[in-house]
Amino acid sequence: SDESLFVYDCSSAEKQQDGKGTDKGSDDILAFAFSPSGGYFALTDDSKRLILFQTKPSWECLSVRFVNRRCTSLVITAAEDKIFVADKSGDVYSYSITEPKADGKLELGHVSLLMDVALSADDQYILTADRDEKIRVSLTKAPYSIVSYCMGHREFVSKILVIPNCPDLLLSASGDSTLRLWQYKSGEEVHCCQLSTICGPQAAKPDQKYTVSRITYCCQGGYVAILCDSIPTVYIFQLDATAQQLLYKQQISLKHKGWDIAFEEMGDLWILQEDKEAPLLMYRACDGQWKAVTDDKGLQKMSEYIQDNWTVFEGFVGAGSYYSHLYKASFDNMDEYLQRKEKRLQQQKKKKQDLQHGSSGQAKKKMKTEEPSL
């Protein structure tokens, strides 16, 4: 195989000629994806470029296009004919691969920021996860037709993954510190895993949030590994497809912040971490336990590549949480108003009952003096 490393420098690629010169972005890559076969690779960056590569027989840039809004996630169809790109204003656009220079087409929209987009293995369904609590399932060929909503998360949905070898099952993660399994075509939740009860005892803070920032899945054995925002630990689960459950297996503590994780087909787990000395770790399953591998040639080679190109990663060292500003904030006091009103109504009901039963009506008077008026 070709041993050389393919490097593409976004900073030297063409930028949008923007008359106003406003809203100039950096060269930071915001999202990327391989096609299911690995034959294509696409990325979007902060300058709103969508760059498409083919990887076989060798890496080559096919096109640089421009998207309307900054993107958060993208996915390539199994048919390798389209890229679906989800953006911050809630829209999904499709971009042709067969016509690598063609403009994008608006496919669907949420009234929210999109956080992830996924396709079913047969490309029939497109799934979108938003900053509110919603996961929407639409027909890929007719995305205006919503098949279901998977409702149940209490905060933004950070990641979704259609389980490749259980094509009806969706795995999702959210700012509500849960992982959930869904029969996504009906929207039925089949399993909910509270990460705080599994990962909790080790946490430093009592109100620690477990917001999953990365999910990787291995068909061999049905293993799921996750990385949580601001927690230097990888948690491993096993999917029991028949019971439709996730079983907690093991955790791997890191000495540094975890940046990304990926399973290889045969089950080796790669971990990219915020450390120039040991940017890459590799774990291998051995009698059901994942153990660190240090003498792997591939690991050594990849580690060197990363160290040699550390300037690319340097900018992200010490970066803050991506998710902290996404938790729901409230900005009015209506809740309080209604709560007080409801309380008053309850009090009145009680007073009426009390009067009927001959007891005093003191409660109401007291309520009034205790309550400030709106």
Next chain:
Amino acid sequence: MAAAEEKEEEAALPPQKRFYRQRAHSNPLADHTLCYPSRPQDMDWASLFPSFFPPEAPPGTPPARVEFADVGCGYGGLLVALSELFPRSLALGLELRGKVAAFTRARIRALQAAQPGRFGNVACVRGNAMKHLPHFFLRGQLSKLFFLFPDPHFKRTKHKWRIISPAMLAEYGFVLRPGGLVYTVTDVPELHQWMLQHFGEHPLFEPLPPGQLAADPLLPLLPAVTEEGQRARRAGRPPSTAVFRRRPDPPVL
């Protein structure tokens, strides 16, 4: 909160609008501290429509379900009319402004108290229709969806606040059953055109053939039953009504 408003609640008197005034527009895209169920099945529908959830109902009776939704119901004029026209069907008003929703609830309570046994089929909740429809309604649950005098949001930059938009139409198509109807009324010609265009272009909707319109008893009522409709009439602005039908689902290929 004024003492007068409390008195009103206590006696279930008809509410007075002056206690419930609020700025005309709330940003539908912002986070509000709203109470909404996580999923439709988590909603306590019995507490909204107690007379439709009798404790002695034989087991196995399917629970009553909301069939009509009034989006941006305001002070509730349409809900009151629907209650009388369709006394066996449940209608829910969604209103973003909290005090306005509170007014409408007080209004319904007062009517229920004054005419026991009636008006039990309508209710109003504070909610954001641009975000929460799938929290309240299941797929294909609704047979009628009303948009009476929606906020026009004239400025281009505010068009994304409009309640009728390509993104929202897919969601309206989701909660409406095939054959279900959308009614729109507005006194703003530009908004009428906007709604005709967007429903007209959307593959899940078709304008209702004029022949079928004539028989609908709601049509002559809609422009006049709500507060905004009365205001438009007083100001001499003629309202335009449109009706669209939810088309069948496209085939799953």
